[in-house]
Amino acid sequence: MAGAVREKAAAGREERGAGAGPGRPPAAGRPAGRRTRKLRLPSRRVLLAALLAAVVLGGFSGWALYGSNWLRVEQVTVSGTDVLSTGEVLDAAGVFEGAPMATVDTAAVEARLAAELRRIDTVDVDRVWPHRITVKVTERKPAVLLRKGETFVEVDDGGVRFATVRTAPENVPMAEMRVADSPSLDRFGRQRLRESAVRVAGALSESVRRDTRTILVRSYDSVTLELTGGRTVLWGSAERGGAKSKALAAVMKAERDARYFDVSVPSAPAASAS
Structure with a gap:
């Protein structure tokens, strides 16, 4: 009887302590050992101070770029010219000393130079802070000349007539x-036939080009070179220019005394004394 009473009392103690012991599982949805923290926003005073600082910094930057004398053009340099003068490039560029550096539209300056000076092939305009603008020019090189009355029209290897x-x-x-x-x-x-002469000129080796006085075009398939020393080269069409140039170099080396060369069929070049 006493044992039954003791067991009943122990059971009661277990029931009373079931929800309060150290082994109690955490409540559903609440991570063990973690506290909820509230997000604290900056005070209105801090926000106003940050906004004021941004406005002041923006205003100062704008004044430094456009209103002050700190970042203004003091020098414009030109490089890469051969035929063109520095003065011609500067006049066409239209960039003036004293202008704010930030107002120089480099793309617009490049476009203006290319439009006004056709001798320019490529141009690169850059700002070099704090005071310098650089203009780097690559000029077109004449591949052939066209006679125009008492003058000569220069044509580059792309067929562009760029100067007289x-x-x-x-x-x-x-x-x-x-x-x-x-x-x-x-x-x-006529334009495409003229381009044949340009293509032939572009295919010539440097030594042959120096010796070529005239590129004579009679038809699409009949282009002839008149060289120094009374020598003549039948080139044929402008097609296969690289192969014809190699064939001409080989036959000229083999037939040094020849005055007439035929490379219209580059796989079978020919030469003769007359």
């Missing part, structure tokens, strides 16, 4: 068109 000069530059061949009676004129047009 009174004195022909040295070592640049003259392109001569004799296509009035050629059926090629109706089929291809």
